[in-house]
Amino acid sequence: xxxxxxxxxxxxxxxxxxEISKKDHVKFRDDMVSSIxxxxxxxxxxxxxxxxxxxxxxxxxxxxxxxxxxxxxxIMFLLLSLVFWITVxxxxxxxxxxxxxxxxxxxxxxxxxxxxxxxxxxxxxxVLGMYRTLAWVVSVMLPPMAIFFPCFTLLEDLGYLPRxxxxxxxxxxxxxxxxxxxxxxxxxxxxxxxxxxxCRIIDSPRERLxxxxxxxxxxxxxxxxxxxxxxxxxxxxxxASKYHSITATLFVCILVLxxxxxxxxxxxxxxKTLLKGIPSSFTLELPPYRRPQVGKILYRSLIxxxxxxxxxxxxxxxxxxxxxxxxxxxxxxDQSILSYxxxxxxxxxxxxxxxxFILMAFxxxxxxxxxxxxxxxxxxxxxxAMLELDSLxxxxxxxxxxxxxxxxxxxxxxxxxxxFPCATTLxxxxxxxxxxxxxxxxxxxxxxxxxxxxxxxxxxxxxxxxI
Amino acid sequence: xxxxxxxxxxxxxxxxLNIKVGGNEKFIxxxxxxxxxGKSTVxxxxxxxxxxxxxxxxxxxxxxxxxxxxxxxxxxxVDLPGTYSLLANxxxxxVARDFICFGKxxxxxxxxxxxxxxxxxxLVLQVMELxxxxxxxxxxxxxxxxxxxxxxxxxxxxxxxVPVVGTTARNGKxxxxxxxxxxxxxxxLEKTSPKKPVYNEAIEKEVEHLxxxxxxxxxxxxxPRWVALKLLEGDQTILDSIxxxxxxxTHKEVVCFYGS
Numbered sequence: 001x002x003x004x005x006x007x008x009x010x011x012x013x014x015x016x017x018x019e020i021s022k023k024d025h026v027k028f029r030d031d032m033v034s035s036i037x038x039x040x041x042x043x044x045x046x047x048x049x050x051x052x053x054x055x056x057x058x059x060x061x062x063x064x065x066x067x068x069x070x071x072x073x074x075i076m077f078l079l080l081s082l083v084f085w086i087t088v089x090x091x092x093x094x095x096x097x098x099x100x101x102x103x104x105x106x107x108x109x110x111x112x113x114x115x116x117x118x119x120x121x122x123x124x125x126x127v128l129g130m131y132r133t134l135a136w137v138v139s140v141m142l143p144p145m146a147i148f149f150p151c152f153t154l155l156e157d158l159g160y161l162p163r164x165x166x167x168x169x170x171x172x173x174x175x176x177x178x179x180x181x182x183x184x185x186x187x188x189x190x191x192x193x194x195x196x197x198x199c200r201i202i203d204s205p206r207e208r209l210x211x212x213x214x215x216x217x218x219x220x221x222x223x224x225x226x227x228x229x230x231x232x233x234x235x236x237x238x239x240a241s242k243y244h245s246i247t248a249t250l251f252v253c254i255l256v257l258x259x260x261x262x263x264x265x266x267x268x269x270x271x272k273t274l275l276k277g278i279p280s281s282f283t284l285e286l287p288p289y290r291r292p293q294v295g296k297i298l299y300r301s302l303i304x305x306x307x308x309x310x311x312x313x314x315x316x317x318x319x320x321x322x323x324x325x326x327x328x329x330x331x332x333x334d335q336s337i338l339s340y341x342x343x344x345x346x347x348x349x350x351x352x353x354x355x356x357f358i359l360m361a362f363x364x365x366x367x368x369x370x371x372x373x374x375x376x377x378x379x380x381x382x383x384x385a386m387l388e389l390d391s392l393x394x395x396x397x398x399x400x401x402x403x404x405x406x407x408x409x410x411x412x413x414x415x416x417x418x419x420f421p422c423a424t425t426l427x428x429x430x431x432x433x434x435x436x437x438x439x440x441x442x443x444x445x446x447x448x449x450x451x452x453x454x455x456x457x458x459x460x461x462x463x464x465x466x467i
Numbered sequence: 468x469x470x471x472x473x474x475x476x477x478x479x480x481x482x483x484l485n486i487k488v489g490g491n492e493k494f495i496x497x498x499x500x501x502x503x504x505g506k507s508t509v510x511x512x513x514x515x516x517x518x519x520x521x522x523x524x525x526x527x528x529x530x531x532x533x534x535x536x537x538x539x540x541x542x543x544x545v546d547l548p549g550t551y552s553l554l555a556n557x558x559x560x561x562v563a564r565d566f567i568c569f570g571k572x573x574x575x576x577x578x579x580x581x582x583x584x585x586x587x588x589x590l591v592l593q594v595m596e597l598x599x600x601x602x603x604x605x606x607x608x609x610x611x612x613x614x615x616x617x618x619x620x621x622x623x624x625x626x627x628x629v630p631v632v633g634t635t636a637r638n639g640k641x642x643x644x645x646x647x648x649x650x651x652x653x654x655x656l657e658k659t660s661p662k663k664p665v666y667n668e669a670i671e672k673e674v675e676h677l678x679x680x681x682x683x684x685x686x687x688x689x690x691p692r693w694v695a696l697k698l699l700e701g702d703q704t705i706l707d708s709i710x711x712x713x714x715x716x717t718h719k720e721v722v723c724f725y726g727s
Contacts, residue, residue, distance in 0.1 A: 008714070009684035009685075009714055010706065010709070010710040010714055012680075012684050013681075013684065013698065013706050013709065013710075014706060016677065016680060016698050017698045017701060017706065020698070020699060020701065022701065024699075025699070025700060028673075028699040028700055029699075029700045029701070031666065031670060032666055032670065032696065032700065033554075035664065035665075035666050035667065036592050036593065036664055037589060039588075039592060039664050039665075040585055040586075040588035040589050040591075041585055043588055043623070043627070044584050044585035044588055046619075046622060046626060047584070047618055047619040047620075047622045047623045047626070048584055048616060048617070048618055048619075049616070049617045050615055050616050051615035051616075203558060288503075288582065290610075
């Protein structure tokens with residue numbers, strides 16, 4: 001090296017660092033860390049006084065129960081069930097009240113249009129298309145969200161969510177991924193896009209990508225109303241009315257568990273094939289239990305989450321309702337455009353135990369999962385007779401009239417659980433991993449899984465002659 | 468533009484770090500602390516910005532920002548990711564360290580949990596090595612009391628040589644005093660005399676040997692003692708950060724992190 005060459009400050013620093021041997025670095029670092037710890041201990045001894053340690057035990061005992069090998073999982077399952085049960089039973093009444101109110105307005109609007117001698121198509125586009133879809137989204141979605149979010153936030157505020165992560169950590173290790181993935185999944189229950197942003201807490205790029213790609217298997221709040229409604233009509237409806245909500249709840253729980261199971265399987269598959277690697281370690285600290293702040297919980301879950309999700313759903317639902325109405329009411333020869341598309345999708349739909357209209361609703365529902373059901377209702381109604389949708393019962397009648405069986409319901413729920421993420425989520429994935437390739441993968445992989453799952457179930461049921 | 472204060476030195480650095488948005492009235496305050504000490508609660512209580520507070524480690528990854536006004540001065544509070552140390556073992560630790568180091572906040576609040584102060588003090592001592600403008604906020608005083616733990620704030624303040632404030636952020640207790648201390652430190656009305664950690668003889672000897680060599684190249688922008696310690700540790704990440712922020716003035720990555 002040229003001795004006269006002037007080193008840059010950076011090079012000076014590097015050379016100073018390199019003068020010290022690697023072995024010394026390690027020793028110095030260890031000495032420094034232990035010295036800091038010793039000083040921290042010394043200081044805290046001087047300033048801290050402990051009176052009794054009795055109350056500490058209370059936290060520990062609770063932790064032993066909540067994270068025990070034997071009681072941890074059952075408690076998790078029970079709490080999850082409880083939250084869903086409260087949501088299912090609690091949502092019914094406000095839901096029908098809201099529906100009565102909003103569809104009452106629809107009747108007034110219709111009357112107004114007739115009085116003004118407005119053309120039929122304008123009434124159709126604005127009232128039957130836009131307003132009706134909007135009213136549907138609000139009356140079906142708002143009550144479950146307003147109940148589910150505060151319950152979930154309460155568990156979060158109490159400090160229970162990290163315990164879930166703790167319980168699930170081992171399973172995720174076995175699947176070759178990171179324990180923190182269970183936390184990102186918890187966020188996904190609220191919104192998959194939020195869950196994907198939460199994946200930033202995972203340091204290893206490989207594990208982060210796995211968590212991003214599989215977050216979709218946790219049903220988000222856009223899909224919960226769909227799952228809850230269908231489960232209440234078709235699964236709850238099969239038993240005596242006393243057990244309606246319990247059965248519906250249990251079924252939604254099983255679906256959620258199935259989603260978690262799929263997450264683990266797919267994560268395992270990815271970590272063994274496309275994204276090979278060894279899971280990195282991490283220490284999860286269990287934070288102390290805290291007294292929840294009711295006011296803040298309500299504010300956060302109602303304003304931050306419920307209103308946010310609802311606004312988004314409404315913003316997407318109104319134009320979607322409009323488009324669907326147009327598609328359903330513009331006729332080529334004697335068939336609507338919607339029927340043409342549905343007819344085209346019909347063979348595939350039948351193969352996987354659904355129909356063309358359902359598939360089309362899922363495709364048109366790409367902007368937001370919240371509107372899949374409204375679109376489906378719209379298209380069924382435009383096809384046949386108009387129907388007052390004032391309750392889940394009426395919706396059930398409509399679906400049965402269009403050929404739904406319990407198998408259709410099961411397939412729709414499974415498809416909703418497993419299919420491609422919504423546009424917002426896909427957009428977030430694109431932004432988070434910066435790769436179009438992985439974004440496409442994130443859309444195609446779950447869709448293929450959804451199709452094959454429904455296919456296998458339908459064909460098995462038919463083969464066994466169960467339906 | 469000539470060679471004025473505007474085109475060189477600190478002004479440029481601040482501009483590149485994208486922090487001083489308003490006039491000179493604005494002060495930058497960094498908020499550091501271990502995960503789960505109620506850091507976000509302090510942040511929300513001070514700024515009134517309703518940002519989501521999660522209660523598990525690593526939740527706050529990108530830092531939130533908010534501002535408050537106290538005695539007619541505007542303070543911008545930067546919520547750093549929760550970390551147990553500044554040893555740059557993870558992205559979060561590096562982000563927190565780089566901000567305190569190169570973002571040149573006018574004051575740094577380190578929030579700690581009164582119920583497990585010992586563990587939290589590690590971070591406090593490490594931040595004290597890095598900057599003098601530090602205020603220690605001992606939060607969750609109510610919970611400590613409930614558990615029968617009492618913290619002698621006055622004694623702690625004397626031992627550390629920096630302002631210490633006991634708070635219960637969830638009900639706003641002690642926050643006025645905290646803002647008062649931040650005001651005093653940021654405006655230079657109160658000087659701290661932090662008792663920095665002392666190491667064993669071997670380390671101190673090496674540090675002494677390194678400091679003169681570092682003084683020239685660091686140009687008063689960083690504490691030579693701290694850089695010497697990092698060199699002894701063999702921490703390459705800090706060298707890269709120094710190169711990036713002090714010499715190259717390429718701040719893209721940090722602007723990404725701190726730019727809103």
